[in-house]
Amino acid sequence: MRVYKTGEIRNVAVVGHGASGKTSLVDALAFVAGTSKRHGSVKDGTALTDYTADEIERKYSINLALAVAEWMDTKLNLIDTPGYLDFTGDALAGVCAADAAVVVVSATAGVEVGTEKVWDYGERRGIPRLFFVSLMDKEHANFEKVFTSIKERLTAKVIPVEIPVGEGPAFHGIINLFSKKAHLYRKGTKTGEYDEVDVPAEYQDRFAKYSQELIESIAATDDALLERYLGGEEIGRDEAIRAMKAGMVRGELYPLFCGAAELTYGTRALLSKLVELCPAPAERPAVDAQKWGSAERLTLTAADAGPFVAQVFKTISEPHVGDVTFFRVYSGSVKNGQDVYNAPRSASEKLNHLCVAVGKERTEVAELHAGDIGVVAKLRDTHTNDTLSSQSNQIVVPKIPFPEPVITVSVEVKQRGEEDKLSTGLHKLHEEDPTFHHEYSGELGQTLIRGLGERHLEIVVGRLARKFGVHAVIGKPKIAYRETLRGKGEGQGKHKKQTGGRGQYGDCWIRIAPLPRGSGFVFEDQIVGGVIPRQYIPAVEKGIVEAMHRGPVAGYPVVDFKVELFDGSYHDVDSNEMSFKMAGILAFRNVTPNCRPVLLEPIMEVEVWTPDEYQGAVMGDLSSRRGQILGTEPDGRLVKVKALVPEAGLDRYATSLHSITHGRGTYRQKFHTYEQVPPEITHKVVEAKKKEQEEKA
Numbered sequence: 001m002r003v004y005k006t007g008e009i010r011n012v013a014v015v016g017h018g019a020s021g022k023t024s025l026v027d028a029l030a031f032v033a034g035t036s037k038r039h040g041s042v043k044d045g046t047a048l049t050d051y052t053a054d055e056i057e058r059k060y061s062i063n064l065a066l067a068v069a070e071w072m073d074t075k076l077n078l079i080d081t082p083g084y085l086d087f088t089g090d091a092l093a094g095v096c097a098a099d100a101a102v103v104v105v106s107a108t109a110g111v112e113v114g115t116e117k118v119w120d121y122g123e124r125r126g127i128p129r130l131f132f133v134s135l136m137d138k139e140h141a142n143f144e145k146v147f148t149s150i151k152e153r154l155t156a157k158v159i160p161v162e163i164p165v166g167e168g169p170a171f172h173g174i175i176n177l178f179s180k181k182a183h184l185y186r187k188g189t190k191t192g193e194y195d196e197v198d199v200p201a202e203y204q205d206r207f208a209k210y211s212q213e214l215i216e217s218i219a220a221t222d223d224a225l226l227e228r229y230l231g232g233e234e235i236g237r238d239e240a241i242r243a244m245k246a247g248m249v250r251g252e253l254y255p256l257f258c259g260a261a262e263l264t265y266g267t268r269a270l271l272s273k274l275v276e277l278c279p280a281p282a283e284r285p286a287v288d289a290q291k292w293g294s295a296e297r298l299t300l301t302a303a304d305a306g307p308f309v310a311q312v313f314k315t316i317s318e319p320h321v322g323d324v325t326f327f328r329v330y331s332g333s334v335k336n337g338q339d340v341y342n343a344p345r346s347a348s349e350k351l352n353h354l355c356v357a358v359g360k361e362r363t364e365v366a367e368l369h370a371g372d373i374g375v376v377a378k379l380r381d382t383h384t385n386d387t388l389s390s391q392s393n394q395i396v397v398p399k400i401p402f403p404e405p406v407i408t409v410s411v412e413v414k415q416r417g418e419e420d421k422l423s424t425g426l427h428k429l430h431e432e433d434p435t436f437h438h439e440y441s442g443e444l445g446q447t448l449i450r451g452l453g454e455r456h457l458e459i460v461v462g463r464l465a466r467k468f469g470v471h472a473v474i475g476k477p478k479i480a481y482r483e484t485l486r487g488k489g490e491g492q493g494k495h496k497k498q499t500g501g502r503g504q505y506g507d508c509w510i511r512i513a514p515l516p517r518g519s520g521f522v523f524e525d526q527i528v529g530g531v532i533p534r535q536y537i538p539a540v541e542k543g544i545v546e547a548m549h550r551g552p553v554a555g556y557p558v559v560d561f562k563v564e565l566f567d568g569s570y571h572d573v574d575s576n577e578m579s580f581k582m583a584g585i586l587a588f589r590n591v592t593p594n595c596r597p598v599l600l601e602p603i604m605e606v607e608v609w610t611p612d613e614y615q616g617a618v619m620g621d622l623s624s625r626r627g628q629i630l631g632t633e634p635d636g637r638l639v640k641v642k643a644l645v646p647e648a649g650l651d652r653y654a655t656s657l658h659s660i661t662h663g664r665g666t667y668r669q670k671f672h673t674y675e676q677v678p679p680e681i682t683h684k685v686v687e688a689k690k691k692e693q694e695e696k697a
C-alpha cells in the first residue's frame, strides 16, 4: 500500500446497533475498492474485521477493527465497531478516533437502542455523520419506514441522496438523486457493478419529490445558494456536494444512503460519497492538548509540520504476536522505527514495524502522515488511552471518556494457588479495556470484576483463560452486611487461667449503648480508683475492636455504638495486656446479644432512565426488589426514576432492566446508607451465613 498524505485520508467509523450489517459493509467496501482481495462473510467467519477467535465463533463483533478501502486516490480508514452495548466502549473509541461516521440502520429494524447510543456519541464528539440503510434485500425491508424512524428518533435533518429500486427480495437498484440516474445491479454481481439507466417511469414521482427535498435542504444551509435556487437557477452537482459537505460539518445535514452489503449493491456510490463528503483530518477543528506536567494548553492540527502526537484508542492481544496497539496521529508525522515517548508513564517506545491494518493483515509502511491511523505491535508500556509524543516535546490529548461499568460479579480461580496469576491477568485486561474494572474486597474476601454487561464479563473470563492460563468462575458478589445494636446493656468479661507457672487474669465491666447511624465506634474510659491499671485499658479497647468484626446476629461487623468501661479488677502477678484484651472480647460477646442486635444492609440510590412507555414496568420491578421510589422527572427523551433499593435486591439488575425496556433503559447506582434488614430476610441471611461457615469448616 502506498503512503497517503493528510489530504488523501478519511477516517470513518462504522457504527450502529448489533447485527445491522456494519462488519459486512466494511468488508464489502474494502473488497469492492480492491484493497481486500476476498469478499468475506460474517456467517462463514471470513469477514475482514471479525477475525478474533471469539468473533468467528460467535458471529458478531466484540472488538473494533480496522480496514482500508483505497478509492479515488484516497485512503478510507474504516473503523468497524461492535454494536452490542456490552462492547460499546469500542464504539466510542472508534468514534473518537474518526473524523466522520457512517450510522448503519437495518432496513427491517429501523432505529434501535444501539443506534441511539452511537448517535449520541457522534453528537458529543461533533463529527459529521451519514446514514446507510442496510439489508435492503432482506424480507420486510422498508426504506420509508426507516427514514421516518430516523427523523423521529434521531434527527429531522436527515435527507436521502439515494432511493431504492425495489425492496426486500425485489431490491435491485438505486436511484441517485444527484446524478438523476438509476443504477441497476446485475444479478450475481461481485463488485457492485451496475448498468446506468434513466430513472424508470414508475419511479418518476418519487424521484421528483425526493430530488426537490434534497436540493431544498441543501440550499437552506447556504444563503447564496438559496437565493439562486429561488431565482430559478439550476444548482450543479459539484456545487451541491460542496454545500452538503459544509452543511454536514455544521451539523445541519445528515445524508442517507442505502444498499445491501452482502450483494455489494450500493457500495460504489457509498465509497465515492465517503471520499467526497467526509472531511480530511486537516479539515477538522483543532484538538485541545496539554503540555505534560504543566498547565500550558495548546491546539493540534493535522499537519506534518506540528509536533508528533498520537493517541492509543485500542489495544488487543493476538496469539503469537502479543499486544497490538492502534493509534491515531493527531499532529506531526512518524517514521517506521522512530522513537516516541509516553509521557504519563515516562516510557520510551520504538515504533518498530509501523503498519496499517486491513483486518488481521498488517502491512508495514515507511511513514504515517498527520491524521492517519496506524498499528504497531509489542510496545512495552503503552496502553489504551495513552498519548504518544516525543521526549523533547511531551504532550497529552484528553482521554476518551469510556463508559463506567454497570454490572459487578465475583470471580474465583478454579484451582487454588492461581490467585496471583488471576490478579496479574485482571490488571492487564483492564489496561487493554478501560471499560473493565476489578478490585479485591478484603471485607468480602472476594475479587470483584465490573463491566458493561454479562456478555462483556464472559468474554473477559474467556480471555483470562486463553491469554493468562487462569481458569476462573463467575459468581454472585457478596453483600457487605453490618450489624448494630438497638438497646442498652451491661455486663462483665472475665479471663482467668491458672496453669503451672504464671497465670492469666483480666476482668472488666462494660456498658453498651446505641449511637445514631454513621457515628462509628466510641470508647469511653470511666475507670476510677485504679481498679484496672492505666496500662491495661487500651488492651480492653483493642479486644472490643477485634470482637466487633464479628457481630452476634450473623458474624458481620457491628457499627454505631458506644462502650463505657466502668469497672473491673486485676491481679498483681497474673494480669497482663493479653489477658485484658481477652476480657474485652469476652465482655463484648457477653453483652451484645442483650442489646437487641439487628442486621443492616447497604441501600443504594438508583437512578434509572427509561422511555416513558416502560416507566410503569420499571417502577413495578424496583418495588418488587424492595425499592422505595423517590420520584420521577422527564430528562430529555427519557424519564428518570429515582429510588432507594437494597443492594441485595439489585442482583443482575442490568440484565433485567435491559429486558424490561427492550435495551433502552440505563441506570446508575451509588451507595446511600445502611438500613435495618426486615426480620424475614434477616433469617435467610443468618441461615446462609451459617451454611457458608459449615462449608468452610
Ligand SMILES: Nc1nc2c(ncn2[C@@H]2O[C@H](COP(=O)(O)OP(=O)(O)OP(=O)(O)O)[C@@H](O)[C@H]2O)c(=O)[nH]1
Residues within 6 Å of the ligand: 016, 017, 018, 019, 020, 021, 022, 023, 024, 025, 042, 043, 059, 060, 061, 062, 081, 082, 083, 084, 134, 135, 136, 137, 138, 259, 260, 261, 262, 263
Ligand atoms: N440479507 C442480507 N443480510 C446481510 C447483509 N449484510 C449483512 N447481513 C447479515 O446480517 C447479519 C449481521 O451482519 P454483521 O455484518 O455481522 O452486522 P454487524 O452490524 O457487524 O453486527 P455486530 O458486530 O454484532 O454489531 C449477518 O448474519 C449477515 O450475514 C445484506 O446486505 N443482506
Ligand SMILES: [Mg+2]
Residues within 6 Å of the ligand: 022, 023, 024, 050, 060, 061, 080, 081, 082, 083
Ligand atoms: Mg460487526
